[in-house]
Amino acid sequence: MKPRESVSDMTNDWILDVLADLRSFARKNDLPKLVAQLEDASLIAAAELTSVEAGAPLARRGDVGHAGGLLRPGGVRRDAG
Secondary structure, three states: OOOOOOOOHHHHHHHHHHHHHHHHHHOOOHHHHHHHHHHHHHHHHHHHHHHHOOOOOHHHHHHOOOOOOOOEEEEEEEEOO
């Protein structure tokens, strides 16, 4: 029987690399709101990949996406709840 492939292996880590490249671009082009959003996206992606790797139930995986903050028009943060 083939061992289960780890989600955090090279097969899915590419998304974290893409987000890092996008963050780098945003920093170099003075786009601070985009940098903040990409940092959040990177944290969420890493958490979800780890959750999938650990075999978390689907209902729990969706909970990872609630980062606790939303953006109002203009990029101002506010609490999600």
